[in-house]
Amino acid sequence: MKLWVDGGLHEADTARVSVLDHGLTVGDGVFETIKAVHGRAFALTPHLDRLVRSARGLGLPDPDLDEVRRACAAVLDAEPLPLGRLRITYTGGTSPLGSDRGDAGPTLVVALGEAAERPDTTAVITVDWTRNERGVLTGLKTTSYAENVVALARAHRQGASEALFGNTVGALCEGTGSNVFVVLDGRLHTPPLASGCLAGITRDLVIEWTGAEETDLPLDVLERAEEVFLTSTLRDVQAVHRIDGRELPGAPGPVTAKAMRVFAERAQRMLAAEG
Numbered sequence: 001m002k003l004w005v006d007g008g009l010h011e012a013d014t015a016r017v018s019v020l021d022h023g024l025t026v027g028d029g030v031f032e033t034i035k036a037v038h039g040r041a042f043a044l045t046p047h048l049d050r051l052v053r054s055a056r057g058l059g060l061p062d063p064d065l066d067e068v069r070r071a072c073a074a075v076l077d078a079e080p081l082p083l084g085r086l087r088i089t090y091t092g093g094t095s096p097l098g099s100d101r102g103d104a105g106p107t108l109v110v111a112l113g114e115a116a117e118r119p120d121t122t123a124v125i126t127v128d129w130t131r132n133e134r135g136v137l138t139g140l141k142t143t144s145y146a147e148n149v150v151a152l153a154r155a156h157r158q159g160a161s162e163a164l165f166g167n168t169v170g171a172l173c174e175g176t177g178s179n180v181f182v183v184l185d186g187r188l189h190t191p192p193l194a195s196g197c198l199a200g201i202t203r204d205l206v207i208e209w210t211g212a213e214e215t216d217l218p219l220d221v222l223e224r225a226e227e228v229f230l231t232s233t234l235r236d237v238q239a240v241h242r243i244d245g246r247e248l249p250g251a252p253g254p255v256t257a258k259a260m261r262v263f264a265e266r267a268q269r270m271l272a273a274e275g
Helices: 044-058 065-078 146-157 201-210 219-223 254-274
Strands: 002-005 008-011 029-037 083-091 107-114 121-131 162-167 172-175 179-184 187-190 227-232 236-243
Touching: 002 065, 008 065, 029 044, 044 065, 044 083, 044 201, 065 083, 065 107, 121 146, 121 172, 121 227, 146 162, 172 179, 172 219, 179 201, 179 219, 179 254, 187 201, 201 227, 201 236, 201 254, 227 254, 236 254
Parallel strands: 121 162, 121 236
Antiparallel strands: 002 008, 002 107, 029 083, 083 107, 162 172, 179 187, 179 227, 227 236
């Protein structure tokens, strides 16, 4: 396994980032996870656009996207896995201990790990912790991910693969690393960005390709939705067959099954065009 660290490829066991890197000490960094198929990155441009937006949101300098693209290509060429997780991490760089940034400049790391095909359906739970739809990090994909780690660990203890959050006003928001869609009266809905959810790349494609509506939804919509599914870079479109103690028999339902089919077909064409 080879990683790109600040300008070049390194073996995994020799790649080094300072222990004083601000991404490590205070979570001052942003990242993107991108699906890689046989050495090709899916939807790379929108992911890089979001990387820039997240960096600007933290007040970091814009990443050099030419370098990021070179780094991604080098890592993918070094190990063109059938299905991989391409991870771009961009941090505040080596800094003094504390919240102040240093002047060493940002750190860029690009790595590739093997990914597994996801099952068509999964179980999820809801958690009492909330997303802050008005927080300084809202809408940014940052390395400050500890609350997601805690919530996901709880989901795993309860036999689920994802935990869903409401926001501070009791509206449905998102999962730890996914967006959520629900079917009501045969129509497809997902929370708007104003709910505090991340503008997921897969979410955006599903909205575009299926005509899903962005709708303010109370968290308890999960108790009556006819169908529920998750979207994310590595899940694509994944049906939910259980939410907490509620079973959704027959998942994936007809609306979800259509969304899965449409996404698979359009994504394949998109990947071919990008290649």
